Amino acid sequence: MAKGFLATLFDRPQPVPSPVDADWEAALDVPLFAGFQADDRQRLQDLAGQLLAGKTFTPVAEAHPTGADIAGIAVRAALPILKLGLSWYQGWDEVVLYPAPFIHEAEEMDAHGVVHAMHHVRSGETWAGGPLLLSLDDLKGSGQGEGYDVVIHEFAHKLDMANGVVNGLPPLHGDMLVEDWAAAFEPAYLDFCRRVDAGEEMEIDPYAGESPAEFFAVLSEYFFDLPEALVEAYPAVYEQMRRFFRQDPMERYETL
Numbered sequence: 001m002a003k004g005f006l007a008t009l010f011d012r013p014q015p016v017p018s019p020v021d022a023d024w025e026a027a028l029d030v031p032l033f034a035g036f037q038a039d040d041r042q043r044l045q046d047l048a049g050q051l052l053a054g055k056t057f058t059p060v061a062e063a064h065p066t067g068a069d070i071a072g073i074a075v076r077a078a079l080p081i082l083k084l085g086l087s088w089y090q091g092w093d094e095v096v097l098y099p100a101p102f103i104h105e106a107e108e109m110d111a112h113g114v115v116h117a118m119h120h121v122r123s124g125e126t127w128a129g130g131p132l133l134l135s136l137d138d139l140k141g142s143g144q145g146e147g148y149d150v151v152i153h154e155f156a157h158k159l160d161m162a163n164g165v166v167n168g169l170p171p172l173h174g175d176m177l178v179e180d181w182a183a184a185f186e187p188a189y190l191d192f193c194r195r196v197d198a199g200e201e202m203e204i205d206p207y208a209g210e211s212p213a214e215f216f217a218v219l220s221e222y223f224f225d226l227p228e229a230l231v232e233a234y235p236a237v238y239e240q241m242r243r244f245f246r247q248d249p250m251e252r253y254e255t256l
Contacts, residue, residue: 035252
């Protein structure tokens with residue numbers, strides 16, 4: 001269990017500040033949202049406001065989020081569902097905010113059946129049917145056009161979990177086929193893992209090779225924050241993500 005999370009069960013949550021106009025403007029003034037037209041920017045803010053109204057934001061471990069932090073999380077969370085709708089985030093209620101990366105404790109069994117206590121430092125974490133955890137420190141480095149955004153990463157896991165299985169395959173739309181998704185993602189994932197194992201210099205974060213679920217979450221970051229890297233590396237994956245998210249970030253970047 002993540003250190004400090006029990007505080008959300010027994011302590012009265014501290015209220016988080018409501019974003020004001022300046023907070024929304026600051027949240028949208030990052031490279032991640034470059035190229036957005038006024039109508040989509042307004043739609044993002046409206047959707048972000050609805051998300052704030054429907055989820056509980058709980059600071060723990062002496063986290064003190066600002067209005068700009070809350071706005072920044074909300075607009076990033078709204079981005080993947082901009083053309084999908086808020087219903088994609090149903091079935092869970094809470095976003096837990098840590099001031100910095102936190103410790104995830106778990107037990108893992110090795111190939112010999114020996115159970116080891118593991119301690120991992122995490123910038124974010126997503127629980128199936130439960131809360132989503134974020135580090136405020138890592139929010140500051142997100143969405144800078146470098147393919148990294150902790151909020152998009154964790155909310156992509158929530159989309160992946162929407163069909164009850166965390167495997168890099170979210171529920172697809174009626175005009176998409178699982179076979180097409182697999183034909184794009186499976187060879188890309190195998191190629192990516194091969195290149196990581198060979199020690200090649202990677203244009204995409206090697207963490208994507210941890211599992212198919214992490215591959216989808218990391219590539220979701222690149223899809224929105226550095227789409228040209230994804231198009232160059234795995235164009236078929238980009239096409240499937242374009243159809244799933246019903247957005248084409250490359251079109252926005254080409255207008256800059």
